[in-house]
Structure formats: C-alpha cells, structure tokens
Amino acid sequence: MNQRVLSGSDLAERARRAIPGGVNSGQRSIPGLTDLVITEADGARFRDADGREYVDYHAAFGPPLLGHNDPDVSAAVAEAGRTVDLCGVGVTTAEVELAEALVELVPSVEKVLLTSTGSEATFHALRVARAATGRRLVVKFQGCYHGWHDAVSLNVISAPERVGARDPISAGILPEVLEATLVLRFNDAEGVRAAFAEYGRDIAAVIVEPVPHNVGCLLPEREFLRTLRDECTRAGSVLIFDEVISGFRHDLGGWQAISGITPDLTTMGKAIANGYPVGALGGRADLMELFSSRPGGSVFFAGTYNGHPAVVAAALATLRKIRTEPVHEHVFRLGDRIRTGLSEVFAGLGLPAVVTGYGSVFVAYFMTGPARTYDDLLRNDASMFVGYRRRLLGHGVFELPLNLKRSHVSYAHTETDVDRLLEAAAAAARAQLADGDVLADVADASTMGGVADRC
The missing domain is CATH 3.90.1150.10 (Aspartate Aminotransferase, domain 1)
Structure with a gap:
C-alpha cells in the first residue's frame, strides 16, 4: 500500500x-x-x-x-560528537580555544563566558552591572531588542501612540521591574546627557544595539556612541554593547572595532556559530570576575548547556572560516x-x-x-x-x-x-x-x- x-x-x-x-x-x-x-x-x-x-x-x-x-561547520560538529560529550564539569580544550579567540578578536573582551542564547547573555550583563554598581536603573533605547527577560522586554516595535511611554512586549511583567528601565531615543545624544544629568547616580547600565537591527537598520552616529561612552565613564555606569546581531557579521571585532568605541561589556551570539545555539558575554576582567564561575564570585552564573561541545566546535569552525576565507x-x-x-x-x-x-x-x-x-x-x-x-x-x-x-x-x-x-x-x-x-x-x-x- x-x-x-x-x-x-x-x-x-x-x-x-x-x-x-x-x-x-x-x-x-x-x-x-x-x-x-x-x-x-x-x-x-x-x-x-x-x-x-x-x-x-x-x-x-x-x-x-x-x-x-556549511560543510566545514557540519564536519566539525560531527567530529566533536565522535570525541567528546557534555560532561558538565571542568572545561574542554575547545572551550579554552574559543574563549581565547573571542578575547583576541573583540576589543572590549578581557574575559568571556558562554551561554546558550543571546537573551541569557544580556540578562547576565545587566545582573552583573547592578551588582558591580549597587544601582537600580537600566537605560535602553526605543527600537532595540535585548531578549525576552523582564528588564528589557519593552519598547521595541511600538505603535506610534506608545512611543514615549513604557510599552511592554509581554504580559506578566511586574510594573516595578519596568519602572527601573529608562527608555531613550536612539541617536539622541542630548537626550542621553539629560538622562544622566537627572538620574546618573542611579544608572547601573546602558545597554544598546550599536546598530538597531531589530527594526531593520538604524546606523549610529558617532557622537551618539561617543556620548554613551563618555557619560557612562563619568557616572561610573556600565556600558553594554549588545552585539548579538552585529558581532562577527559586520566585523570579527564587532561594531566596536568599526566605531572605535569600546564598551565595558559585550554580548554576542548568532553568527558566532553559524546557526548553532550559542551566546557569549565578555568584557572587563573586574566585572567578569564577579560571576560565580570563579569561586567566591557573588553573581550567580550557570547553565547546563553552556559550552556544549557541538556548539563550541561549530563556533571554532565558523570563526576559522571567516578568518581564512x-x-x-x-x-x-x-x-x-x-x-x-x-x-x-x-x-x-x-x-x-x-x-x-x-x-x-x-x-x-x-x-x-x-x-x-x-x-x-x-x-x-x-x-x-x-x-x-x-x-x-x-x-x-x-x-x-x-x-x-x-x-x-x-x-x-x-x-x-x-x-x-x-x-x-x-x-x-x-x-x-x-x-x-x-x-x-x-x-x-x-x-x-x-x-x-x-x-
């Protein structure tokens, strides 16, 4: 039949x-x-x-x-499957190699941790920024998307009448969480200076897609990115570049290498591993050492699938091809x-x-x-x-x-x-x-x- x-x-x-x-x-x-x-x-x-x-x-x-x-990436993943598996203890040789590559390539990255998604990376970036500064507020920009977690789940593709007000993308978020996020206009340097003048002592972090690709492509003005860097430095706030999209696709060093503006922390993902589920968070060593991956670190960090051998193999093969072809x-x-x-x-x-x-x-x-x-x-x-x-x-x-x-x-x-x-x-x-x-x-x-x- x-x-x-x-x-x-x-x-x-x-x-x-x-x-x-x-x-x-x-x-x-x-x-x-x-x-x-x-x-x-x-x-x-x-x-x-x-x-x-x-x-x-x-x-x-x-x-x-x-x-x-991609045949080279697929071959690397297949080889990893034949030689090593997820063991959930210690570190693999390939994880060391990938971390060293990211430290070498991305200007802001002195140390790096792997996650499974970009959303996890931005979540941990905001958490460690608040821990390091002891502050409450986070600044994001209308049109930028930084993942599914509550602190940044607002004001991405907003209807006209919702621009200028808090516009959550999901039900179930506590109002007090949203109230701790300030939403500013992208490419508005004066608006950034005004926000820091009013709230600077309580701003833990500024998180930004240096190129807001979640609404297509808004190209950043250098004065805007320079203002972010200057105001964060002056106020002691943490500047986070969300390069989950722009990283590796635009340059092996991300948009920070193109612009010459170096953030304190960088989140990465997507193009690192050509489609395999990976994210990464890297930046200043003093901030990264706060995570509990280092014994005594006060900021909890965990993930069963972080650094999965198949994903790490895909990332290494992808970066190798980008660097050599x-x-x-x-x-x-x-x-x-x-x-x-x-x-x-x-x-x-x-x-x-x-x-x-x-x-x-x-x-x-x-x-x-x-x-x-x-x-x-x-x-x-x-x-x-x-x-x-x-x-x-x-x-x-x-x-x-x-x-x-x-x-x-x-x-x-x-x-x-x-x-x-x-x-x-x-x-x-x-x-x-x-x-x-x-x-x-x-x-x-x-x-x-x-x-x-x-x-």
Whole structure:
C-alpha cells in the first residue's frame, strides 16, 4: 500500500495540535504562511513540505553567515560528537580555544563566558552591572531588542501612540521591574546627557544595539556612541554593547572595532556559530570576575548547556572560516550590490523608499528619508513593506514578511541569487503598487507584531 505523502497543511495542523500556535518561537508563525513546514536547508536555500524552494534572505534572523549547513561547520560538529560529550564539569580544550579567540578578536573582551542564547547573555550583563554598581536603573533605547527577560522586554516595535511611554512586549511583567528601565531615543545624544544629568547616580547600565537591527537598520552616529561612552565613564555606569546581531557579521571585532568605541561589556551570539545555539558575554576582567564561575564570585552564573561541545566546535569552525576565507569581502560586495540595485528598482517605479543597511544586511523602508531614529520609521508604509515581501514568495525569494525586519546575505549567496532578487523585487513592487489593497488585511496583522527573534 502506498503511504500518503503529508502536505505542509497536514504537518502544520499536527504541529498546532501539539505546540501552541504550531511553532516554537513567537515570530515563526506568519499571517498567511501558517502552513509553512520546512524540510530541507542548504547553502542559500530552503525547501518546504510542498516542494517549494526559496532563496533565503531571512536566514533565521541572521546566524548562518556562511549559509545553511556549511560543510566545514557540519564536519566539525560531527567530529566533536565522535570525541567528546557534555560532561558538565571542568572545561574542554575547545572551550579554552574559543574563549581565547573571542578575547583576541573583540576589543572590549578581557574575559568571556558562554551561554546558550543571546537573551541569557544580556540578562547576565545587566545582573552583573547592578551588582558591580549597587544601582537600580537600566537605560535602553526605543527600537532595540535585548531578549525576552523582564528588564528589557519593552519598547521595541511600538505603535506610534506608545512611543514615549513604557510599552511592554509581554504580559506578566511586574510594573516595578519596568519602572527601573529608562527608555531613550536612539541617536539622541542630548537626550542621553539629560538622562544622566537627572538620574546618573542611579544608572547601573546602558545597554544598546550599536546598530538597531531589530527594526531593520538604524546606523549610529558617532557622537551618539561617543556620548554613551563618555557619560557612562563619568557616572561610573556600565556600558553594554549588545552585539548579538552585529558581532562577527559586520566585523570579527564587532561594531566596536568599526566605531572605535569600546564598551565595558559585550554580548554576542548568532553568527558566532553559524546557526548553532550559542551566546557569549565578555568584557572587563573586574566585572567578569564577579560571576560565580570563579569561586567566591557573588553573581550567580550557570547553565547546563553552556559550552556544549557541538556548539563550541561549530563556533571554532565558523570563526576559522571567516578568518581564512574572503567571507566578509563576499557578503559585503553582494550587500552593496543589493542596496544599490533595490534603490534603482524602486526609483524607476517612482516608489518612495529608503534602502539602507550595512555589509551583509539590507532593508528597504517604503518612505522618504531620513532613517535615524525609531520615530522616523513610523513613516514606513507597513502595508507596502509586508505586501511587497509576500509577493516575493511567488518568485521563490524569501524575506520575512513582517514589518521593519532586516534581510541578510550569506557566504553561500551568489551573483545569480542577487540577480534573481532584483528581478523579483521589480515584479513584486510593480504588482503591489498596482493592487496594493489585496494583501492589506494580512499586512495589517503583521505591522506592529511581536519582536522576539532570539531563537
């Protein structure tokens, strides 16, 4: 008897019966794409249960800088599985090598600890900052996302009427926790100086994505980052760069190496291990020595899977490839070509658009410029943004159809893939302009939705 081949809708329905919403992270269920079941991923592509293939520019929110299932990374993980396992005591040789590499590469990192996610890394960074300073307040910026924990679970993709007020992204957070977080405008140096003038003696830490990629790409002004450094130094506050996205994808030393602004602590993840679940927290030795990984340390730090051999092997293989092959040269060249090409496509259609990004990251906001702060992004035509990306799917090109989300180039993408994207972009934009209301109901459901992308 022939066994029936299950369709994506069959498998998705099974998932919904066993998993709330049918997915294991808040932004994996997309309005209009609720039956998407992925069965295979390789290089710059993935395939679904219904046989459709997509050139993947979403890239799981950014980790696979080398592309899906990079053969060198996969081989390193397989070798680790043959030689060592998670033992939960002591340290492995590979953990030592990875820690030494991170200390060597990232300017702020004198010592480093591994976690399993970026959210864990930012959680520990804020905890140790409060322990070191004895202070209460944390400063974050509108549009920046630093994980799922309570202190920073607010003011990411906020509706216009919620900008300027505390805007939690989840129920169940104690009000007094939110009240200990100050939310400022990104790229507003004067606002930072004013906050420190009023609250500086009680500010434990400032945490910032040096490039707020969770709302696409807002490029930082040097005066802004310099002001953060100066005010934290003057007040004795801890400056934390959240480089979970920008680290290694933009430069082996992170944005701090590009900008020349060195924070006290740095959180990392995503591109370190090309898709394997890893995070890291590193920085000044005096701060890192406060953790209980050092006997006598007062700040508790633990995690059963921290430094898992498979993850560490993936990270070492990824960093080795980035250091020895023209990874950044390749993805930067394709990224530049995409940004230039998309700008020409939209200009040719008379479609207002700001195409921006850095290196391998690109995003097209459908609005007139500038794009300096989150307030600017409120002008983005969310229906056009989401509708355009949904139409790309029909051309076999996948950019996440959620408002303000960035796209990524990997080492596995080719010039031909870029050609395909630009051709699809022209067709999708033209069709959306001609019939923009068709997808408005889906777009409206996707405009200011959830924000968590630290899988």
